[in-house]
Amino acid sequence: MxxxxxxxxxxxxxxxxxxxxxxxxxxxxxxxxxxxxxxxxxxxxxxxxxxxxxxxxxxxxxxxxxxxxxxxxxxxxxxxxxxxxxxxxxxxxxxxxxxxxxxxPVYQLLGGACRTGVMVYGHANGETIDETLANAADYVEQGYKAIRLQSGVPGLKGTYGVSKDRFFYEPADSDLPKETLWSTEKYLRSAPDLFRAARERLGWDIHLLHDVHHRLTPIEAARLGKDLEPYRLFWMEDATPAENQDGFRLVRQHTTTPLAVGEVFNSIHDCKTLIQEQLIDYIRATVVHAGGISHLRRIASLADLHHVRTGCHGATDLSPVSMAAALHFDLSIPNFGIQEYMRHTAETDAVFPHAYSFADGMLHPGEAPGLGVDIDEDLAATYPYRRAYLPVARREDGSMHDW
Known part of the structure; x- marks a missing residue:
């Protein structure tokens, strides 16, 4: 004991x-x-x-x-x-x-490694398509094999996924929620142009991903998925709000673009229908929001039975502790797909020293016992809590929309 x-x-x-x-x-x-x-x-x-x-x-x-x-x-x-x-x-x-x-290391306790490393994807973004693709080229030079592309929408002042800092994106940056404007029509016109240009500039050896961020109805998501089919996306993420899991049936009927969803899921029950009916290709539940390593393994086991792979959320709203736990999980399961990797700032890395490392487009959790991450409590105490909200979105007519 x-x-x-x-x-x-x-x-x-x-x-x-x-x-x-x-x-x-x-x-x-x-x-x-x-x-x-x-x-x-x-x-x-x-x-x-x-x-x-x-x-x-x-x-x-x-x-x-x-x-x-x-x-x-x-x-x-x-x-x-x-x-x-x-x-x-x-x-x-x-x-x-x-x-x-x-x-x-924890991955050894979970059955050992199923692969030599964990393929990750970075986030390339910009106000224009040219800026986004220039940022993507930087990721290619760093060795990334997969890149998420987000670009500004012509006619909108701001767009989800586009940040001032090209490497450290933090949307929760306001003491009270910022209100942004959204137009589905303008977005649906511009998104295919981004990926057409991306294939022309980046070629076909780089995996391309895109996050819709729950902003479309099922039929709108189906249309976008169909428009993006020629560019062979690795996935289209969060195409429509998943509270209604049945909505993905309609998307699935109309497009072969792979679908990913689940970063806001909390348990296996949130994704049971999506997995069992093979309405998605990647499940994105996180180790911190879905009950830890123990429960995430149950989700992965169910997904494995239905040809669904994992693609865990890994934004900067998860600490290096979560990233380490996700990597041990990723390394140990048979149906791993990809891991999101948004790099933390130097200040965060100093508070949370860790053993995981990046090379050749992959992360590895390292061989330190346990999770391989620690916390410097004295340093942590020098950074007091500061209230910060995510933005909200309104349509151009002023009505609320999903952010």
Missing amino acids: SKIIAAKTIVTCPGRNFVTLKIVTEDGTYGIGDATLNGRELAVEAYLTEHVIPCLIGRDAHQIEDVWQFLYRGAYWRRGPVTMSALAAVDMALWDIKGKVAGL
Whole structure:
């Protein structure tokens, strides 16, 4: 038995907010887990501090599955992003402890490596197509084999995915939500032009991806998917809001462009129909928002039965703790597809020193015991929490739209 004797949350903002859970056992071994929920960070911090941590003291840190079931089933009010992010932080921290005690990286405890590395994709963006493709060329030079392309929409002042900084995109940048304007008609006219130009400039050996960000109806998404078919996208992401999983049936009927969805999913139940009916090609649930490594493995196992691969969300709203956990997961499963990789700032990397590394378009979690990532608590304390919201979107007539 490895008894848990203490646990606490650490909230820090080295350029953006992160919530980290630290669990300590009686022999001094500790593990950390990510509990960050973009724009709602303190809700998860309070859930952990007030409701979860008191239940952890005295439990055996090695009983990862039993602790997971206790926190999930015992809460009665199950699922949801706050609950599942808190549960994920516990799960990650316990896997971290188990790996340290065993003297092995977590991926070895999950069955070992299924591949030599984890293919990742970067984010290329710009106000114009030319700017986007110039940014994409930079990624190609760095060795990336896959690139997500987002470009400004002519006639709109701002567009999702286009940032001032070409390498460190952070949409949660306002004390209160910024209101942006959106036009589906203008977007649908411009998106195919981006990928036509991309194939002409970048060729066919680079995987190209695109994020619609839940902004289209199913029939609009079907039209876009059909328009993009000649450019052979790796995937079209979040083409339509997935609360209504049936909507993907209509998209699937009209296009062979591969579909990815799920970064906002919290459990296997959110994607059960999409996977079982093969309405998607990639499931994007994250280790932090979908209940940790333990639950994400269940989702991956279900997906594997139905020819669906993983493509986990990996934006900067997840700390390096989540990135490390995702890489151990990615390396160990048979149906891995791709991993999103948005690089953290130097300030964030200093707060969260880590063993994972990038080379030749792939990441590897490293061989350090556990997750291979730590937190510098003294440095973290110099970056106090700062409230920050994601933007919201309105149509040009002023009505609210999905952001």
